[in-house]
Amino acid sequence: MTDPKRLFDFPYYQLEKYPQEGALVSKVDGTWVKTSTQEYLDKANAMSRGLIKLGVKPNDKVAIISMTNRTEWNICDIGILQTGAQDVPIYPTISQEEYEYVLNHSESTYVFVSCNEVLEKINKIKGNVPSLKGVYSFDAINDCDNWNTVLELGDANKDLQEEVQKRMDAVHEDDLATLIYTSGTTGKPKGVMLSHKNIASNAKHSEGRLPIVMGKSTALSFLPVCHIYERMLLYMYQYCGVSIHFAESLETISANLQEIHPEVMTAVPRLLEKVYDKIIAKGTALTGIKKKLFFWAVDLGLKWEPYGQNGWLYETKLGIARKLIFSKWQIALGGNLKAIASGSAALQPRLARVFNAAGCPVMEGYGLTETSPVVTVNDMRNNGFKIGTVGKALPDTEIKIAEDGEILVKGPQVMQGYYKDPDQTAEVLKNGYFHTGDIGVIDSEGFLKITDRKKSMFKTSGGKYVAPQLIENAMKQSSFIEQILVVGDGEKMPAALIQPNWEFISEWSDREEKNIPKDIAIASKNEVLISYIQKEIDTYNERFGKWEKIKTFALTPDIWSIEDGQLTPTMKAKRKVIKEMYKDLYEGLYGRS
Incomplete structure (x- = not known):
């Protein structure tokens, strides 16, 4: 055949x-x-x-x-x-x-x-x-x-x-x-x-x-x-x-x-984040030399680069870390994984580094339902892998960046159109290219990097453009933050609605004797918890320009879910739905409630 x-x-x-x-x-x-x-x-x-x-x-x-x-x-x-x-x-x-x-x-x-x-x-x-x-x-x-x-x-x-x-x-x-x-x-x-x-x-x-x-x-x-x-x-x-x-x-x-x-196997970044958080929680519970070795290995993993770019000394240390610590990670994932294909949302570079360092290769790709879905994907072979990117284009796939930064795709995987909707089809299929609605750049080696969704970018009242996904992806590296929505379209400054990582916070509170209430509706107003999350926000704010920094935030008293309507089935935050759902919290961010 x-x-x-x-x-x-x-x-x-x-x-x-x-x-x-x-x-x-x-x-x-x-x-x-x-x-x-x-x-x-x-x-x-x-x-x-x-x-x-x-x-x-x-x-x-x-x-x-x-x-x-x-x-x-x-x-x-x-x-x-x-x-x-x-x-x-x-x-x-x-x-x-x-x-x-x-x-x-x-x-x-x-x-x-x-x-x-x-x-x-x-x-x-x-x-x-x-x-x-x-x-x-x-x-x-x-x-x-x-x-x-x-x-x-x-x-x-x-x-x-x-x-x-x-x-x-x-x-x-x-x-x-x-x-x-x-x-x-x-x-x-x-x-x-x-x-x-x-x-x-x-x-x-x-x-x-x-x-x-x-x-x-x-x-x-x-x-x-x-x-x-x-x-x-x-x-x-x-x-x-x-x-x-x-x-x-x-x-x-x-x-x-x-x-x-x-x-x-395949995974979405949120699942990998949860796996990582559970591993870190187990490491935190260790004592003495075992705990020191565990976090030495993790710190080493967070510096990982592909193709031995860190040199022989790093690779020697990594070999020791894999034998003593990371081998247990591999066993927890079945002991035989050659690749985890990650898609549907942006993967934090730290996760790509630490999982690959641990010998559990994570390959991030990019695509949309309209592109069947894969447009690009990383591959450890043939110099096809770069941290912080979604890889190079598949064969027969052409990518170009429009003047406004939008990613345009041409290839055999591009959809026929939207069913019974010629107008919306015409909006995204133009001159042979599918207009993805994503913003990105292609580097000199052909690797694509996604920076934001075109429609999610907003302008503050001061005229400054803010790319919320970049900020959200950085902030979600905090163990305290499960989900975050950066807001501020037409407002004087960016702010955020945050769904805390209640599972981590419960363990942390018990371990550190912080007495954070177990009732999340009450805990979302707890000043001790808010102050700790403020410290996390301050840390990640250092990465951004003055106009991009999160100036204020509110903790939502619910766990965002697909069933309750805050998340899409692929775990993406529904921006308009969340803003409307927590309208009072949103207004309070800007002193209007």
Whole structure:
């Protein structure tokens, strides 16, 4: 078989090149259950036949909503695409109103759900979605058809396989494959139209940036597969013959790493920050020589540079640190990791340094849903890695910086447009380039550095421009700060709304006997805590110009979350939502409350 061009070609390519006993592996009732490449395809074809029998036609839309990544998701995905229909992956944690909007906007005919929690939301709004013909569940749920009934329907109609093949043959690589609705920080979600070629090309080009042994590596998958980042990588893993293990949940990742010992996994910076904070907390609890050795190793790691740039003496010390201290970090992450691919938000340089120094390589990349998603990525090989950057462009990808600093992208991964929205499409696709809305620079070696979102930059009343993400990324290095939103558009000075790291603060308060209240609503007004956070702010303010320094801040009395609306599903702060949610705190920052 030639290189896969359409998304459903990937498992067939794997079957021919690197057939796997455990192509897809999920934990069921405490046991890892393997699905071979052949079984994967057999079930996908049964799904295709079942959907055709249900009346699914080419260009119909079928939604998939799952709380966790699982084997069934991938079988549905390939099964749907083989019919010439398109799938619509939906974030499970969005509101039922957003479910209703996405299902109506996409005119989805069927929806596959993972569990009762998702089903309850669907049941409340399905009467308002005229196009919806049926709902199927992966889990066994009373009063809901099980997805196995579609597979059984396909098994009972094997004569339809010829029709499946006809439909597959009719699908071109430039045809629409999927609609992915961006979470967005404001307004209605936009349906990003991605073709088979968009995603397939990205998967094949990304393969060259990760240290994978074709046909032999293992991956742990836990980032939401409804996000194009993890989904694209699943196709890439199939292309490379990687055995994909799906984590049970975010809470079980540590245990799953110990069970699976993967070579590669993906992560978002927030997760790496939490891992780092927990490691530091453990180190802080040590005493005597053990504690001194621990922080000697950490301090050494924070000075790490790639390719031995620090010289032989540093590398000698690092070898000792890895043997005495960092080897335990490696074991905690499964002991076999060759790469952690970090994306969706900016990675703090200190995390890139310390994890790489520890022998747990973190490769930061950059992309958007509209670019399928990868535009650039770091790679330790071939001088392709530089701290503080998001790497070099993928093959066949052109990046240029507009006069105002905006990053423009041209390449096979750039979306077809926004579904049913030609006006917004025209705003971002101009002269063959996708206008990302991000601000950045490309250095003399071709490395891209992101500095901010174009729309999030603001001007103070004094006429000075402020790039809030730069300040936020610096401030989040503080163990006291979980999330921060820098504000000040049209105001006399920048200020900040801060969600403290309550887990760290609780441990710190107990250890240092600071008596910070456990009730976070009360603790957010605690003068002792506020004074300590002020010291942290003062420290990081030194990095910025006078007009950029955070002059005042307020602690929010809640934990920001996706469910409560402060964060997008990729853990980005919703700026307008947070400002409105904490309007009184915001006004108080400027003495107006």
